[in-house]
Amino acid sequence: MVEDRSPKPIHCKAAVCRAAGEPLTIEDIVVDPPKAYEIRIRVICTSLCHTDVTFWKAKVAPVFPRILGHEAYGVVESVGENVEGFAAGDTVVPTFLGQCDHCGSCTSEHSNVCDSVPFIIGPGMRRDGTTRFWDAQGNPLHDLLAVSSFSEYTVVDVNQVVKLDPAVPPKLACLLSCGAGTGVGAAWRSAKVEPGSAVAVFGLGSVGLAVVQGAKMCGASKIIGVDLNPDKEEVGKSFGVTDFVNPSQLGNRSVIEVIVEMAGGGVDYSFECIGVPSVMTDAFRCTKMGKGKTIMLGLGRDSDQVCLPSLELLFGRCVMGSLFGGIKPKTDIPILAKKCMDKELQLDALVTHELGLQEINTAFDLLLQGKCLRCIIWMDKDK
Ligand code: NAD
Ligand code: ZN
Secondary structure (H helix, E strand, O other): OOOOOOOOOEEEEEEEEOOOOOOOEEEEEEEOOOOOOEEEEEEEEEEOOHHHHHHHOOOOOOOOOEOOOOEEEEEEEEEOOOOOOOOOOOEEEEOOOOOOOOOOOOOOOOOOOOOOOOOOOOOOOOOOOOOOEEEOOOOEEEOOOOOOOOEOEEEEEHHHEEEOOOOOOHHHHHHHOOHHHHHHHHHHHHHOOOOOOEEEEEOOOHHHHHHHHHHHHOOOOEEEEEOOOOOHHHHHHHHOOOEEEOHHHOOOOOHHHHHHHHOOOOEOEEEEOOOOHHHHHHHHHOEOOOOOEEEEOOOOOOOOOOOOOHHHHHOOOEEEEOOHHHOOHHHHHHHHHHHHHOOOOOOHHHEEEEEEHHHHHHHHHHHHOOOOOEEEEEOOOOO
């Protein structure tokens, strides 16, 4: 008799979000085998991005129960039919954006949002809308961004998996799979910051600090960091911020006035890395007339609207939103990993805490209290 070697369902642990804002529960779950064009990954480590917090608080696409997490590093456990170029044992990162390399967007230098397996913010695998996760009672668990990395195993579309050299350190790979890749990419790919530029970065979390590193890599000469948390002045300077502004300590002056003056008429590029509409307006208004470019990275509520004075927009300024900092994951993450390993980019200090899966709720507390940048969550730390 021929042995059946096809992948079977896997029983493992995952952190499940059962209700908005409630602590995650560590549960025994079942992960389906990968279907066609899918890869099942054993997650080695994952980290908490503010986007997870936004979905946890149900500010966007509120569906529960759900397995959050979208920044991760792991090893291919098995592959479904029609998967080419990947095999069990490959070291990989899953990404919330896909890259097919063939569609109009993937072959264009102007877009990183693949048309063939389109990005959706709601749950469901992107080809058939179904889930690969089940709880111990056999009830379905929703995914997040078709990645769901707060689980020992996950299933991801082949378009959303990037193969990396095993020499890339797991923590670095994990950071690049969302926050750090987004931040550096926003300066490098979306804004295309030019040498000698003046830049303002609103929000010095991991995304903002990675923008700072990206702007420095592109040769920016003035990098103004803006944050309400006074602790971010020192950390910002260690990443390359040249001037720090705390909007709550300006007396009767506005943040716009202060930045326009600091940059001699406005910054060439500004980046919003928080997700607050009024800050998006400030980021836009502190750019230089005639050429300023604002890159919006923060994720707000889905009902949020941004107010941009039309005359100021007319005066030759530009605003763009950016998913994943404009990077094409399969092309650019290996390039960014190499730049980090060659010390052209310094991202190691983004990892401020490391915990095991059982302690995942502590990572939420730390991020919400502004006490951590990235907290790496190791799947095997408790074993
Ligand atoms: P974070 O929580 O680590 O950092 C946010 C920072 O903003 C903190 O330092 C906080 O003190 C500061 N801040 C908060 N409110 C402020 C205000 N009103 N004025 C000034 N500073 C303020 O978050 P993060 O993980 O770096 O993520 C940042 C944002 O980027 C989030 O909205 C996240 O969802 C988004 N994001 C977007 C993409 C994308 O593809 N566009 C990818 C990853 C993350
Ligand atoms: Zn993210």
